[in-house]
Amino acid sequence: MDVTPPKSLTELFTGFLAIGARSFGGVLPWAHRTMVEERRWLTPADFAETIGLCQFLPGPNIGNASIVLGKRWFGVTGSIVAFLGLMALPFIWVMALGALYLEWAHDPTVRAVVTGVGATGAGLFMGTALKLGRAIVRRPAALGLVAACFLAVGVGRFSMLIVLPVSAAIGVFFARRGWL
Amino acid sequence: MILLDLAVTFGVLSLIAFGGMPAVMPEMQRLVVEVKGWTSAPEFIQLFAIAQAAPGPNVLIVSLIGWKAAGLPGAVVALLAVCGPAAVLSWWIADLWERFKDSPWRSAIQKAIAPLVVGLILSGGYVLCTPSTPDWRLWAIAAASAIALLTLKVNPLWILAGGGTIGGVLLGG
Numbered sequence: 426m427d428v429t430p431p432k433s434l435t436e437l438f439t440g441f442l443a444i445g446a447r448s449f450g451g452v453l454p455w456a457h458r459t460m461v462e463e464r465r466w467l468t469p470a471d472f473a474e475t476i477g478l479c480q481f482l483p484g485p486n487i488g489n490a491s492i493v494l495g496k497r498w499f500g501v502t503g504s505i506v507a508f509l510g511l512m513a514l515p516f517i518w519v520m521a522l523g524a525l526y527l528e529w530a531h532d533p534t535v536r537a538v539v540t541g542v543g544a545t546g547a548g549l550f551m552g553t554a555l556k557l558g559r560a561i562v563r564r565p566a567a568l569g570l571v572a573a574c575f576l577a578v579g580v581g582r583f584s585m586l587i588v589l590p591v592s593a594a595i596g597v598f599f600a601r602r603g604w605l
Numbered sequence: 606m607i608l609l610d611l612a613v614t615f616g617v618l619s620l621i622a623f624g625g626m627p628a629v630m631p632e633m634q635r636l637v638v639e640v641k642g643w644t645s646a647p648e649f650i651q652l653f654a655i656a657q658a659a660p661g662p663n664v665l666i667v668s669l670i671g672w673k674a675a676g677l678p679g680a681v682v683a684l685l686a687v688c689g690p691a692a693v694l695s696w697w698i699a700d701l702w703e704r705f706k707d708s709p710w711r712s713a714i715q716k717a718i719a720p721l722v723v724g725l726i727l728s729g730g731y732v733l734c735t736p737s738t739p740d741w742r743l744w745a746i747a748a749a750s751a752i753a754l755l756t757l758k759v760n761p762l763w764i765l766a767g768g769g770t771i772g773g774v775l776l777g778g
Contacts, residue, residue, distance in 0.1 A: 445660070445661050445662075446660065447660065448660045448661055448662075449660040449760070449762050450660075450760040450761040450762035450763075450765075451760075451761055452661065452662050478698075478699065478702055479695065480624070480625065481623075481702075481715060481718065482623075482691060482694060482695050482698060483619065483620050483621060483622040483623045483691050483694065484619050484620075484622050484625070484687070484688060484690070484691020484692065484694070484695070485622070485625060485626055485662050485663075485664035485687070485688060485691065486625040486626075487662050488662060488664060488688045488691070488692065489691055489692065489695040492692045492695045492696055493695050493696075493699045496696055496699065497699075501696070504692070504696060508688070508692065511662070512661070512662070512665075512684065512688075514660075514661070515659065515660055515661020515662060515665055516661070516665065516668060516680075516684065518659045518660055518661060519655065519656055519659040519661060519665040519668060519669060520668065520669075520672065520677075520680060522655050522658065522659045523652070523655055523668075523669045523672060526651070526655055530651075533777060534773055534777050536651070536776075537772050537773050537775075537776035537777040538769045538770070538772050538773040538777075539651045539654045539655070539769070539772075540647065540650055540651060540654065540743070540772055540776055541654075541746055541768050541769045541770070541771055541772010541773060541775070541776060542654035542657065542658055542765050542768055542769040542772065543650035543651055543653050543654035543657070543733060543734075544650070544733070544734045544742075544743040544744075544746040544747045544750070544768060544772065545654075545657075545746055545747065545750040545764060545765050545767070545768025545769065545772075546653055546654060546657040546733070546750075546765065546768075547650070547653075547729070547730040547731075547733035547734040547743075547747045547750075548730065548734070548746065548747035548748060548749065548750025548751040548753075548754070548764075548768070549657075549730075549750055549751070549754050549761055549764065549765075550627050550630070550726050550727075550729050550730035550733070551726075551727060551730035551731075551747060551748075551750075551751040552750065552751035552752070552753075552754030552755050553627065553726060553754070554627075554723050554724075554726040554727040554730065555751065555755060556754075556755065557719070557722065557723050557726070558723045560719070561719055561720055561723070567719070567720040568720070570720035570721060570724065571720045571721075571723045571724040571727070572724070573724070574720070574721055574723075574724025574725055574727075574728065575724045575727050575728050575731070578631045578632070578724070578725060578728040579631055579724075579727060579728030579729075579731040579732055580728075580731070582631075582635055582639075582732075584632065584635065585621050585629065585631070585632040585725070586617075586621065586632075589621055589623070589721070592721050592724075593714075593717055593718065593721060595717075596716070596717025596718065596720065596721060597713050597714060597717045599717065600712075600713035600714075600716040600717045601709075601713050605716040605717060605719070605720065
């Protein structure tokens with residue numbers, strides 16, 4: 426497949442603007458559609474590898490992807506332009522929706538619906554975790570780590586600043602022994 | 606100095622958000638609700654709902670929190686703080702990561718992080734739908750939504766719409 430990386434900062438900006446503007450229900454599918462299918466900036470494999478790296482890095486995955494890809498094509502200016510393009514419209518949407526919500530927050534039905542949406546979003550997180558968990562479900566050491574993390578952070582409410590280094594050290598120890 | 610407080614709080618979250626925003630949600634809720642008191646627990650789930658329903662990266666929940674805490678400047682500061690440190694790290698690591706492609710340590714770290722991310726995202730879901738005292742209605746909605754995500758091939762926006770409708774019926778006065 427022929428790829429044609431963006432030729433100008435304007436093209437980079439409008440591409441990421443198109444991703445942000447349309448990304449109802451999740452950014453990743455729209456990032457793929459825009460950059461791989463429509464504009465052909467990247468091959469599918471290249472896209473998957475970049476996203477894989479950004480999922481490993483801390484921070485918002487798709488935000489990191491805009492930094493990494495912007496840098497690849499236009500250096501630090503590219504990173505900034507891609508990031509701003511990605512965030513500009515969603516920032517306005519979310520602020521507008523937030524302002525609208527505040528207008529109506531005193532209405533018990535509105536509160537009930539919005540809380541229902543929140544609980545649904547929480548459920549989507551759990552579903553996503555289960556999807557990700559399928560790959561590691563046969564490893565008892567991995568399941569132990571999942572359970573320990575959940576008990577410490579979810580139920581025990583310990584700070585991640587403590588739990589993360591400890592569990593990461595245990596995880597690397599397990600991985601080096603071939604248990605993960 | 607609430608802006609500085611927002612910048613530091615979300616800047617720290619940025620650097621520990623392995624697995625993206627869902628994985629750092631339990632820590633964000635703990636800091637924002639329990640430590641800083643910028644929102645109440647029921648408010649937090651509502652801001653989360655708005656960020657989920659709006660198009661765009663789900664990281665934008667931090668703008669709503671910043672906005673509640675310190676108005677529009679708070680919204681901008683919170684967003685830049687939660688993206689900035691991770692962005693700088695990505696900028697540096699992108700090339701380095703390529704160089705260590707065949708290192709056994711790289712694969713050990715990747716394997717170690719995978720189960721942690723699963724545990725953290727599960728925690729995020731649990732913490733969000735357990736705002737104060739356990740409420741079976743929120744748990745039922747969350748369970749139905751998780752099952753829908755795993756069994757139906759639809760845009761998650763439809764699942765959110767369905768959950769909102771059920772919420773209006775179950776949780777309404």
